Amino acid sequence: MDFSDAAESLQEVHAQIRRCRRCPLSRSRAKAVPGDGAPGADVMFVGEAPGAEEDRQGRAFVGAAGRLLTQLLKLAGLDRDTVFITNVVKCRPPGNRDPQPEEIAACNEYLLSQIALIMPKVICPLGRFAAQTLIEKNLSISREHGKPRRMSGILYVPLYHPAAGLHQAKLIDSLEADFRELRRIVAGELKSATPEPGTTRA
Numbered sequence: 052m053d054f055s056d057a058a059e060s061l062q063e064v065h066a067q068i069r070r071c072r073r074c075p076l077s078r079s080r081a082k083a084v085p086g087d088g089a090p091g092a093d094v095m096f097v098g099e100a101p102g103a104e105e106d107r108q109g110r111a112f113v114g115a116a117g118r119l120l121t122q123l124l125k126l127a128g129l130d131r132d133t134v135f136i137t138n139v140v141k142c143r144p145p146g147n148r149d150p151q152p153e154e155i156a157a158c159n160e161y162l163l164s165q166i167a168l169i170m171p172k173v174i175c176p177l178g179r180f181a182a183q184t185l186i187e188k189n190l191s192i193s194r195e196h197g198k199p200r201r202m203s204g205i206l207y208v209p210l211y212h213p214a215a216g217l218h219q220a221k222l223i224d225s226l227e228a229d230f231r232e233l234r235r236i237v238a239g240e241l242k243s244a245t246p247e248p249g250t251t252r253a
């Protein structure tokens with residue numbers, strides 16, 4: 052599949068998400084939130100679930116946590132338009148409660164399709180739910196944040212969720228340090244993925 056086919060298929064997955072009725076969140080949502088950004092992004096961020104503002108606009112991370120994420124991305128030398136940002140669950144849980152295991156399971160195929168079509172080199176799960184869904188069921192985000200690990204050729208870098216920094220001021224320093232370090236991690240990863248001119252990669 053070439054890039055334009057993949058971008059078209061991504062649009063098709065997003066259309067399916069917008070009309071999805073797989074779980075009860077589809078009845079309470081205003082708008083489903085498939086995700087935003089570049090279909091060919093090297094770096095993908097995966098949050099927990101849309102909040103009130105995201106539900107209203109149908110766009111990911113556009114509320115208070117999203118404004119903080121935009122600032123943190125700058126520390127990593129990244130721009131919202133060049134990365135892809137989505138969530139584990141594509142519809143808002145009522146009252147911003149935690150997403151339930153059945154809701155995460157119902158949405159998982161959409162997330163896996165997005166990863167397969169975007170083919171990012173680095174994925175940053177934001178917070179416990181995303182890290183446990185994408186990396187390891189019992190992962191402790193307070194222990195593992197900022198520590199990269201490679202799985203199936205993709206470098207995963209679990210990070211605290213930006214909303215945690217809004218609620219617990221002491222986590223802001225950790226978030227900022229991790230996003231600064233992410234700049235170095237991404238640069239190293241992209242460099243090693245780009246063949247030197249005149250060489251071929253095995």
Ligand code: URA
Nearest residue numbers: 098099100101111112
């Ligand atoms: N929190 C999330 O996890 N995702 C959003 O899109 C907004 C807030």
